[in-house]
Amino acid sequence: MSDYRSIQELKTLDPALAVPFRGIFILRRKTTKTARNGNPFLSIELSDGTGSFTANCFGDSAIFKVCDEVDEGSILRVSGSTEYFNERFSPRLQAAEALSPEEAAAEGMLGKLVEIPPEPEASLWADLVAGIEAIEHPKLRETVQRAIDETEADFRGAPAAVSMHHAYRHGLLEHTVHMVRNCRALLPLYPEVDGDLAIAGIILHDIGKLEEYEGEMATKVSRIGILQGHVVIGFRIARKAAIQSRLNADLTERLEHIILSHQGEKEWGAAAMAATPEAVFVSMIDNLDAKMGMVQRVLRNSPEGEAFSDYLPGLQTRVLLTPPDKSH
Incomplete structure (x- = not known):
């Protein structure tokens, strides 16, 4: 059985713990920014069929070099540990390597990388x-x-x-x-x-x-x-x-x-x-x-048990995830 975790699975883990993980994700976006000390870093968004998250890759890290050299839309195998910043899931990434679609398929992950609607x-x-x-x-x-x-x-x-x-x-x-x-x-x-x-x-x-x-x-x-x-x-x-x-x-x-x-x-x-x-x-x-x-x-992709979603720019708010209480 694969030890790769989906993004939805990662978001269900105890936020108080730094849990190590491996995953295969798509590099949806990357933006080069400059830190206060003048050094470059990358803000990246990784996704799979269950959701997405953003993380920072600093210029002195091995993962910066990998992400800097590949294009958006590339498939990455990453490892890291779960972490939250301002109540937002933002894991600390430690290593990454680019995979071909064939390699992702061999790992049984290619079909799990792209989100699709629930209706056929x-x-x-x-x-x-x-x-x-x-x-x-x-x-x-x-x-x-x-x-x-x-x-x-x-x-x-x-x-x-x-x-x-x-x-x-x-x-x-x-x-x-x-x-x-x-x-x-x-x-x-x-x-x-x-x-x-x-x-x-x-x-x-x-x-x-x-x-x-x-x-x-x-x-x-x-x-x-x-x-x-x-x-x-x-x-x-x-x-x-x-x-x-x-x-x-x-x-x-x-x-x-x-x-x-x-x-x-x-x-x-x-x-x-x-x-x-x-x-x-x-x-x-x-x-x-x-x-x-x-x-x-957001209702279908949010971790079970969460009260509110992350902030949604399109709605300018977080969404209440729990159903109405109609028990009485």
Whole structure:
């Protein structure tokens, strides 16, 4: 039996003890910083399918050299001891070595390194297909289908973010499907919203993220993602599909507007403020699922017995993990 511990297992250990451990993780991010004495150190984030943690590697350590020489997305076998700083899990790392995917597979760990949603990909994809089929307007349905057909392979596996929400394999698919489900449940309450446009806008609202992000084992923003961003990229993808499908000018403009405004606020990345019933509706559902996605993820990844999660920047707070007391 492997003596490697998952990150979730490490976080369940007694925080008062410095427990030695070994693990195989992905180097998701590394940032070079300078200490007060002028010496360089690395702030790194390591992850597996159960969670992530950050740690510092100082310039005079062996682990600094290893992490400095490998790229983000590399697989590392590390050893260290558990430690907490300001109530946040931040282990002291002692040694590291880079592994190839084949070596990680030989250790029985490759399939445990990447987080995936709890719902199977096939089930999520079936619901996305059903969402497209629910669009009654033929040209609007054709527009969405054309865009999805051209990106299916990437769409099925892509994350929805680098770190904020649904930031794992199949995360974009999960986020989109959850939004479609919310949309179809809420549409009867808001007859002013055109259901075809709302569903079409939801399915295509984040399609630009397929080009905004890159990386197989660790996600980072691509060159075009930095220079244009997923809102502009998604606008271009939708416009191309609409022109090829001969969608009329009014529906094309309204669909594009949903994509351009779905971020909700300009400081969050929206190119325009939502100005149609459908755009307001989609931006609110997007915000709801993004935030609830953060809650769902932390609930399933937090160690059992913990009262509160770590601080979540996207929610600007820690989440209470214990269920409501309904015993009386």
